[in-house]
Amino acid sequence: MWEILYGNPVAFVQESKLQSKLQYQFKVCDGLRPPVHEGTAIFYVNLKKKCWHTEPEKRPTANEVYEIFSECQNNESILLELSKSDKKPQNIRNEDMQINIDSLYKSKFISFNSAYQDSNLHDLEISDIVDE
Template identity: 60%
Template sequence: MWEILYGKPVPFDLNSKLQSKLQFQIQVCGGLRPHIYENTAKCYADLIKKCWNTDPKERPTATEICDVFAEWQNNQSILSELSESDEKLQNIKNEDMHVYIVSHYKSCFILSNNDDKG
């Protein structure tokens, strides 16, 4: 939901040599979450936070999220809040939303049936 709202990948710095994939996963399990920008509509920020709940049973299902969106479409005050938030978020400069993407490649040997001479 964060990526949908801001239109960018989640900006976590994985370039650090100290930051391994496992360490990152442990940090996420420990509560690490991306920053929610100040002008984000409260209703949307609250929904994002529900989706980030550390207890999977407390997270909304896809159906529940769709139901929330349907409710928002019928609520003029929420639509106004979302529209105002969207206008403000459009003004966030790209440099304020840094994205760090790193790919790690490694090779490994895979034994195929053709390699078996038996």
């Protein structure tokens, strides 16, 4: 959702030299989400929060998101709201848009160490995929 609005993937911001990409990944699994900047369309914020739901079955599917955006093309109030928020908020700094190229779109092995033990990932259950 961040990429749709801002045109760039969410940047990996290292809070300290001690924080690794693995720790960052665990934080995302534990609920870390990118900020919602002032001036973002309420419609879009609400959709983004639905996509962030901790229970995957309560998140909209890609088809549902597509349908929502398709319906918005005919809603003048939503289009007006989106066009106003399309002017990127002034408080988004260039640093927020920096991209760590090494972390983009690459599969990586995640070893199971103490960081894993301290996260909620050990309770994660992945259900069977059901075709609709």
